[in-house]
Amino acid sequence: MSLASTEAATEIIAAKRSDSYSSTTRVERLLARFHQIRNFTNVLCLGLEPEDYVVQSMPDVSPTKWHLAHTTWFFETFILKKFLPGYRAEVPEYAYLFNSYYNAAGDMHRRDLRGLISRPTVKEAQRYRASIDSHIDALLSDIDEKLLDQVEPILVLGIHHEQQHQELLTTDIKHVFAQNPLYPVFRKPKISAESSAIPPQRFIEFEQATVAIGHDGRGFAYDNEGPRHQALVPAFSIGSRPVTNGEYIAFIEDNGYTRSEFWLSLGWMTVNEQRWQAPLYWTKRDGAWWNFTLSGFRPVNKSEPVTHVSYFEADAYANWAGVRLPTEFEWERAASECTIEGNFAESEIFHPRSVAVASAVSADRPAQNQHLHQIFGDVWEWTRSAYSPYPGYRVAPGALGEYNGKFMCNQYVLRGGSCATSRSHIRRTYRNFFQPEKRWQFTGIRLARDPQ
């Protein structure tokens, strides 16, 4: 990815400027952030056994061990090898083993074979992390302003890159554990049973307007969030909360999965080939729906937002309900005045909260905020927008230019973050993207509709 422009500042930089040289120096804050995020990766792994780190349960999934090493490789490759004089890699093969998809950074190991690599062991991977972290410390310890201007944007990018992989690490280990009839537990459950009523689904109206879309350049953003530009957004309404498991069960029970009229042609093929009958991780036992969660196997809670649905399922559900999914511009416009708060990775729940609870929490908030419940956190919301470049978008030269642009094909944009996303990682302009058949992320449904 390329930073949106040369002044593409980070949150840290932004903070610094507004503080106008506090006693805390720029480097210190940067390193503090770096270590904080690096450490959260370790926190996520508490409770895993060495054997758990090895498995790749499908090509989309990477072993935990690989995530540990790949995020480290990023700092080594794009910072240490470029900016630390005399730096030499301890294990040169890591450059090959832990490159994900940066063609310009050299050859790489085949993605679908990552689960065949037992070495380096977990301990060796941790040693690799520690070693690179030390070198980053050393590099920054007596860096001059000029070099820091070059290093900082990449370091900040690396931090956000690691946060992305923290989310993947979480959803990947969920998929790994789900293959095992012993159903291992990742985190003890924190959620108590809910009894409060589910608020009704309402549709908040927006008039046609020409609005600014994309990141405004203050603080960090990925290149795909810009350039900020004007767009004409016709009038629309958007749902006040995510679709719940209970509502989704009604779709299933109305034979939603066997009625072609609700489905995109490609979705219909997928449903039939994959024999989908419910969201990923759902199983019917004795007439009741159960689902595998990161806290074990338990009954489906009807008041939670439905999750682990593909774009195809989200779209079919909306068609069944007589409405549609929002575009990403509609979503961004609706979210523009909402506070970014909710159930994120920092809470370490790793499962969507009940709609009833979430609504109760935000009922104290004024105005529009209370109309759009759980728009951030809990579940990523599929939009009907194909992932494509904003007007004037240009891919940056070099390997980091491969971060976003080359994936702008056959994917759909998701917005708002999930229970596995870090609060400090998400933005109103953040564009996540996945192929329409993917289900292993915490993906959910927010509805929209045209003026009646």
Place this chain on the structure above:
Amino acid sequence: MSLASTEAATEIIAAKRSDSYSSTTRVERLLARFHQIRNFTNVLCLGLEPEDYVVQSMPDVSPTKWHLAHTTWFFETFILKKFLPGYRAEVPEYAYLFNSYYNAAGDMHRRDLRGLISRPTVKEAQRYRASIDSHIDALLSDIDEKLLDQVEPILVLGIHHEQQHQELLTTDIKHVFAQNPLYPVFRKPKISAESSAIPPQRFIEFEQATVAIGHDGRGFAYDNEGPRHQALVPAFSIGSRPVTNGEYIAFIEDNGYTRSEFWLSLGWMTVNEQRWQAPLYWTKRDGAWWNFTLSGFRPVNKSEPVTHVSYFEADAYANWAGVRLPTEFEWERAASECTIEGNFAESEIFHPRSVAVASAVSADRPAQNQHLHQIFGDVWEWTRSAYSPYPGYRVAPGALGEYNGKFMCNQYVLRGGSCATSRSHIRRTYRNFFQPEKRWQFTGIRLARDPQ
């Protein structure tokens, strides 16, 4: 598909109204058009042997025989079975064999197995065509105005549907013949060798503007061309002519197919899996490029527009050239003042004309027209726009609602028609669509770029 609105008139209707009841009645004109188009399907088949009608060379391709019968099935299913009292199908199995993808119209034979069906024979298929045509004649012979109002839009849709299949029949038989080392000839070549110079590629500039996009409701259009709506189109420039074979060879010779930096990630996978090294139908012999055409195997003509390229190749070429592909809105805006003329199916050349000749022809035209050569006909032009619904688009109920909407996923829009499209079929607002890896249509490249 649903007609854009109830006043969705056909060209014939439009013509009738302006003539205000000429001696030629509405029905007569409708039938004349019907028979004209039905007959052109037969014209296309002149020169085919019965064996040629049977083959399906890949799942995308349908046997010629199937096209003959499927277009007929359309009239039988959506008109005769609904509106002709007492109509009974002679061979009930045809309903199963010749349904393409209309789930609401009943079960259907598997698409990829169409080449396994030797019966009905060609003669029987032709008999089926004649029989259905007679029934249509009979139905319309003493139809009352009220029923005609119901039948006409479907008949007109069926006519346009058949024209689409005429183009597919042509590109499909090209693919079939290309598999055969004997290289059968579909049409004797009409094109003489060209010597005139190729005009330079220029970029015509357009300012930012809010423009109306989509069909205005006058005459026939597919439902996906509407609703007409306002869109904000930022400033852009568009290439004055298609990219030529000669220019594309420069891309190949600059190792375009082996340099990942030009390619979308999915395109790069496709290039490597399929081992693409040039457009479909190209072969290198003794250092020179040859291509298979509907008039046989012959040297690649450098002054012709490059064709049989995928979206991936079109996009990679544009990246290599330092520019990009147009959006469909940019294309529609640029084409809005151009005359619809060019090399279409009616000319029965079935191959793109040289850019040199085409430019000479349009040099007599005034203003913008002469700046945008070959924007209609010759080759479909890939746009960077994912195929998605216009604001306010709604799928119609029933089987005909499956015409367009359910394909709005993982496809890209193409504009302008090709040498295999009928002149009477194309529109400025016409949205063709294919998956980004498809190459067997006459697809080509027009460039665009952002303001400098």
Place this chain on the structure above:
Amino acid sequence: MSLASTEAATEIIAAKRSDSYSSTTRVERLLARFHQIRNFTNVLCLGLEPEDYVVQSMPDVSPTKWHLAHTTWFFETFILKKFLPGYRAEVPEYAYLFNSYYNAAGDMHRRDLRGLISRPTVKEAQRYRASIDSHIDALLSDIDEKLLDQVEPILVLGIHHEQQHQELLTTDIKHVFAQNPLYPVFRKPKISAESSAIPPQRFIEFEQATVAIGHDGRGFAYDNEGPRHQALVPAFSIGSRPVTNGEYIAFIEDNGYTRSEFWLSLGWMTVNEQRWQAPLYWTKRDGAWWNFTLSGFRPVNKSEPVTHVSYFEADAYANWAGVRLPTEFEWERAASECTIEGNFAESEIFHPRSVAVASAVSADRPAQNQHLHQIFGDVWEWTRSAYSPYPGYRVAPGALGEYNGKFMCNQYVLRGGSCATSRSHIRRTYRNFFQPEKRWQFTGIRLARDPQ
């Protein structure tokens, strides 16, 4: 294949020698045989439409048109190109298109793509046949004895080769027609309903003995039938008649297809992957079994030998019945005194006869013959012998050496011929072979067992 030795004489040669120069010369008899067999290929095709000749319904199947041309190519390649001075192929590409698997004879078209080739047309293929036949006539018209000694064995081999393809042509077109919901008819049915009782299955006993196995060199034989050698065959019993449809239905109804204990491991995988529930071409309608035959779709006749079963099914049936399949040596020993007579291709029934009728016919015969009903003709009988070389077997040099030896892996031997085999083609020592999962030949079951 290599003829067993240089004196490997044909039936014709054998006949000639015993006749000691009758007025009919050696060449005349050879040519008469050649034209007779070539003509029978045409007889088989009576009633086919040009479209039927094109289809390849699975990789094992070849289009009828291909069989016509390939058998012709054999004579052209191995006789005309070698022995007719100045011979030049009219269409050189045929050498590529119609080579089946003879690597030493040059490159070849991919087997699984034969159905994509619409040209040459059927008429052109027939013209090719006629042209090659004329050249063979010309070559033999004034051939000298010495050259004839070289040509004759290959011509005789070509005749037998064509007979093999006549059987394949028949079973292939059956498979093609079976894909079509219109169920085309190849031959009008000749079989009338049977009412006589089915004779019981008895087991004929044989003592342990050292016996001669393989062809004795008198008349034509394939190389894989030799060398004749001594083999120790332990005591065994063999079933008096093939297993019937009625008996096989009992196996099905006893859940034979869902009880793993009867199946080879590979067979069990195949049953589950392919979802087999009955022999190929069987369908259950309203509680009764129907099967597709070359005379159309009709109820399964319980008194006919079961056919279109794989080795896996034959073996599972035998296990269910508490017995086993015979080895090929047991079969050859048992058949050694039986008359070669039965239901062959010459009768043009192309379907197994009822066991009741067949037994009635052979009840007039003396001794052992009447104990072993239908051992020749009707259905090929799977043996439990893997197809492997006899002691001392050597592959001949050159392309004809590829006839048999290279297939001696992962196939099982079948014995006795079927209703699609020519009577003049079969021998007691004839070793047919197919992979254990194949079902599209007329394959059936004869049982054997160890001494009690």
Place this chain on the structure above:
Amino acid sequence: MSLASTEAATEIIAAKRSDSYSSTTRVERLLARFHQIRNFTNVLCLGLEPEDYVVQSMPDVSPTKWHLAHTTWFFETFILKKFLPGYRAEVPEYAYLFNSYYNAAGDMHRRDLRGLISRPTVKEAQRYRASIDSHIDALLSDIDEKLLDQVEPILVLGIHHEQQHQELLTTDIKHVFAQNPLYPVFRKPKISAESSAIPPQRFIEFEQATVAIGHDGRGFAYDNEGPRHQALVPAFSIGSRPVTNGEYIAFIEDNGYTRSEFWLSLGWMTVNEQRWQAPLYWTKRDGAWWNFTLSGFRPVNKSEPVTHVSYFEADAYANWAGVRLPTEFEWERAASECTIEGNFAESEIFHPRSVAVASAVSADRPAQNQHLHQIFGDVWEWTRSAYSPYPGYRVAPGALGEYNGKFMCNQYVLRGGSCATSRSHIRRTYRNFFQPEKRWQFTGIRLARDPQ
């Protein structure tokens, strides 16, 4: 598998009988043997990291952890659950996870997904082993003679079963490590460089004879080694030593892998699809052949027996050399007088010894022994015999009947054991079997030929 008969005694039993009640009791000897073999599995795992135990590098391979648990499951399922009153499994899911292919023992986890199961961890698997071993101790501690007669044959079978898995564990971890560019080392190399000359390949002649084939019932044997029976074995010669790497390189350099004339048809397809150019684990670097071994990556030693070749390669090599592979009867006859000694798993070298060394060792031996070098140990020797039942063979009832018989299809017999086989596991009559395309076992080539 079924023991050949009720008197199917074990080595222990045999020993006991000859000793006629030594002070060491039958149970003590049995348990000593049990613990010795169980312990050797642990010995093999020394030096593995927990992560290494998890990986399945292809469907044929099982994770080390799975081998530990499956061999334990065997004793639990077939002994404890049947004979230990009140026995209850601690983790009932293990019955599902660690069943390999015994349909009669219940449902099982999919073989190709074994690498997706991270739990139980290695420690838990070891705890499972210890627990089951204790229960076996308990069961045998006060067993009466009658129950012992029932338990002992199964316990002995379980011991041999575990030895088979020890060999697989070794060859599987080799395959796992070979996928890793870091090339982990399983055992430090023990082999010193060799300089002595390679003895010439000679052919030892045998006359035609009727000989007894199969196990004579003294001591343990698998059911597929019987019944012992008479077979007529024609005259043949057999090679005095295995084919070496140096000889195999000559085949490669003579373009053996690109000349179809040496290959079985199925082998030729495999070579081309898999792009084989050398034995498994071989790589060419700077013009020299290297191979991956359990002691690391090192140059191919020309004096070692070639290993990791498929049946296809063994057969093609023999054809190239103008000879053939032996039948299993020829091999058994030739081996019948040879001493069982050589390079086995007990030596913990896990790589074939040089032919030069091995010959030096056996040069001291008298008579035929010195003519047939390395006929036991080092490499399994492919025979040309398809794996099929001996005359009179019957599958035993129940789950243990699935041990051998159901695999008698499309596999070839190998004889003699390898460097990964235990000396105490092999027999002259031992029939190993694999599909002809498999290469990950220590498989090699011994030649044979017909009388000249």
